[in-house]
Amino acid sequence: MIDYLIVGLGLAGISFCEQLEKNNKTFRVIADSSQTSSVVAGGLYNPVILKRFTLAWQAEEQMKTASAFYAHLERKLGVKLNYELPVYRRFHSVEEQNLWFEASDKKGLDRFLNTSVHANTNVHVDAPFGYGEVRHTGRIDTEKLVSSYKKYLQEKDLVIEETFDYNRLQYTDDRVEYDALSARKIVFAEGFGLKENPFFNYLPLQGSKGEYVFIEAHDLKEDKAIKSSVFIIPQGNNIYRVGANYERHDKTNLPTESAREGLLAKLRTVLKCDFKVVDQVAGVRPTVVDRKPLVGRHPKFKSLHILNGFGSRGVLIGPSAAKQLYMFAEDGQELDSELDIARFTQKYFQQSFS
Numbered sequence: 001m002i003d004y005l006i007v008g009l010g011l012a013g014i015s016f017c018e019q020l021e022k023n024n025k026t027f028r029v030i031a032d033s034s035q036t037s038s039v040v041a042g043g044l045y046n047p048v049i050l051k052r053f054t055l056a057w058q059a060e061e062q063m064k065t066a067s068a069f070y071a072h073l074e075r076k077l078g079v080k081l082n083y084e085l086p087v088y089r090r091f092h093s094v095e096e097q098n099l100w101f102e103a104s105d106k107k108g109l110d111r112f113l114n115t116s117v118h119a120n121t122n123v124h125v126d127a128p129f130g131y132g133e134v135r136h137t138g139r140i141d142t143e144k145l146v147s148s149y150k151k152y153l154q155e156k157d158l159v160i161e162e163t164f165d166y167n168r169l170q171y172t173d174d175r176v177e178y179d180a181l182s183a184r185k186i187v188f189a190e191g192f193g194l195k196e197n198p199f200f201n202y203l204p205l206q207g208s209k210g211e212y213v214f215i216e217a218h219d220l221k222e223d224k225a226i227k228s229s230v231f232i233i234p235q236g237n238n239i240y241r242v243g244a245n246y247e248r249h250d251k252t253n254l255p256t257e258s259a260r261e262g263l264l265a266k267l268r269t270v271l272k273c274d275f276k277v278v279d280q281v282a283g284v285r286p287t288v289v290d291r292k293p294l295v296g297r298h299p300k301f302k303s304l305h306i307l308n309g310f311g312s313r314g315v316l317i318g319p320s321a322a323k324q325l326y327m328f329a330e331d332g333q334e335l336d337s338e339l340d341i342a343r344f345t346q347k348y349f350q351q352s353f354s
């Protein structure tokens, strides 16, 4: 009997595996490629909400945990994952500049917002009101993280690459069985795939599709991530990632022409040089009605757990949420009520008995 079975190997699954390895627990992962969120993510970590100039939920705490987490993974996997990258918020008006000044004075934000306005020096970008710089930001190469981590687990024979069949799961309060595997607990970390999970699909996961186009622009020569109506994120070799949009109706992982046209129209209002589109990717963010993660134990079945709902901030939220779930499941420590799925327990019983 092993300690844990984990379903899914995106940022959530990987973050939980890391808790288990750190604590010498035994586990297996079952994962397919039906969801792509962690693979296509821009991977930005940025503690500031750039629309309103406020700190994101628990961002400072999450930054500390995440920074140690990715540094450890770089050493363990022998790959470069973390690219420090300044994020420049393009101002649209003098009023926005003033709001930025005000925000940069506030406790908590002062560490992250540079007070001065940076004038635009790139002739290929239109930014007459300049930029505000967010400090301590960067990009995790999440695609490389997922592929390297999978390889690491493959070498140790710890991953089964198939679609989890919920009908084959047997469970009691202190164990689960899946084919020949017996585990003390199971953690579901399927991202938007949670919609197919009969145990947890009462939870209000909405899902928000996002797409990026990749452009090649030889003249641009930009080394900062620029946030205007879209993000322009340098990837090296004159390639830039442009996006992402938010789409609430289509829940497929397929790139669309309408998203490409929408993103390029926005890009053309800022970019003043030639470029060509070289790629396009799409995925569904696991977003939740109240914008908080979904972490905890099933209201009725004690061996079933969930780690999900990272929305558009999986890079920062993942490591902290996984740590909380581990301490809850193993040491009985209380979960932060904001992420605990207990906030939806009433919904579960209402649905079960209606």
Ligand SMILES: Cc1cc2nc3c(=O)[nH]c(=O)nc-3n(C[C@H](O)[C@H](O)[C@H](O)COP(=O)(O)OP(=O)(O)OC[C@H]3O[C@@H](n4cnc5c(N)ncnc54)[C@H](O)[C@@H]3O)c2cc1C
Pocket: 007, 008, 009, 010, 011, 012, 013, 030, 031, 032, 033, 034, 035, 036, 037, 038, 039, 040, 041, 042, 043, 044, 045, 162, 163, 164, 165, 189, 190, 191, 192, 193, 194, 196, 209, 210, 211, 212, 244, 282, 283, 284, 285, 286, 307, 308, 309, 310, 311, 312, 313, 314, 315, 316
């Ligand atoms: C376009 C886009 C841009 C983004 N940009 C950023 C960003 O810049 N910064 C940031 O922090 N976040 C970003 N995000 C959000 C981030 O990607 C997510 O928060 C995070 O990846 C969610 O991770 P996850 O492990 O919960 O889900 P996923 O990455 O979706 O992983 C779920 C895993 O479970 C597997 N699975 C599902 N169902 C089953 C099943 N039945 N059997 C077996 N396996 C199953 C899936 O195939 C997948 O491997 C972005 C997302 C998108 C789509």
